[in-house]
Amino acid sequence: MNKMVDSMQEAIADIPDGATLIVGGFGLCGIPQHLIAALRERGTRGLTVVSNNCGVDDWGLGLLLASKQIRKMVSSYVGENKNFEQQYLSGELEVELVPQGTLAERLRAGGAGVPGFYTAAGVGTTVAEGKEVRQFDGKNYLLEKAIIGDFALVKAWKADRFGNLVFRKTSRNFNPLAAAAGRITIAEAEEVVEPGELDPDSIHTPGIYVQRVIQGGAYDKRIERRTVRPAAGGLG
Numbered sequence: 001m002n003k004m005v006d007s008m009q010e011a012i013a014d015i016p017d018g019a020t021l022i023v024g025g026f027g028l029c030g031i032p033q034h035l036i037a038a039l040r041e042r043g044t045r046g047l048t049v050v051s052n053n054c055g056v057d058d059w060g061l062g063l064l065l066a067s068k069q070i071r072k073m074v075s076s077y078v079g080e081n082k083n084f085e086q087q088y089l090s091g092e093l094e095v096e097l098v099p100q101g102t103l104a105e106r107l108r109a110g111g112a113g114v115p116g117f118y119t120a121a122g123v124g125t126t127v128a129e130g131k132e133v134r135q136f137d138g139k140n141y142l143l144e145k146a147i148i149g150d151f152a153l154v155k156a157w158k159a160d161r162f163g164n165l166v167f168r169k170t171s172r173n174f175n176p177l178a179a180a181a182g183r184i185t186i187a188e189a190e191e192v193v194e195p196g197e198l199d200p201d202s203i204h205t206p207g208i209y210v211q212r213v214i215q216g217g218a219y220d221k222r223i224e225r226r227t228v229r230p231a232a233g234g235l236g
Helices: 035-043 062-066 082-089 099-114 173-182
Strands: 019-023 046-051 070-077 096-097 116-119 133-136 141-147 148-158 181-194 212-214
Touching: 019 173, 035 062, 035 181, 046 116, 046 173, 082 212, 099 116, 099 141, 148 173, 173 181
Parallel strands: 019 046, 019 148, 046 070, 070 096, 148 181, 181 212
Antiparallel strands: 116 141, 133 141
């Protein structure tokens, strides 16, 4: 039952080249930054990464992109990363763009054991290319397949040694979906407590979905893009 591992490198040691990873987070919020850094250090290559986005040039998944460890991205948004743009245009990076709600549901379906579902999102666009279209009540829907990853990397606020996870506020985002959709889920947490210390009603991801837990170090909680406006009026 004790799922603790001693180091980030130990946690990701068996992720092979060519693996499919599902990575939690939204922008730079709630990303498993220490596990990503460990993957970069290990040099695992040819990865297919499923995540809402690919971070920024110098942080998050952008670090793996900069070191050219990612072969394919399955994501909803890519607008903050110049490396992403350059590698895609040069043919180095394969990209599958998925509407954000569809991506969330494909992950949820993977975790729930549902092989696929129909959605109206993307009908009549390039998203529909190569996909089955079926009518329900006179309206077209696309068949979208569930996503299951070889591994999932998530970041929790608190965890216990049995793998039960609590996410804090907006960092909850894609993390519970990612955790459920990985065959092997690795969770880094800001704080690890003893079993029984987490309120059962507050647990977002039960430990049955999590195979490894690692205590994270200091977290650099960056803002992806900070926009401010001048203060109204002035002093004096």
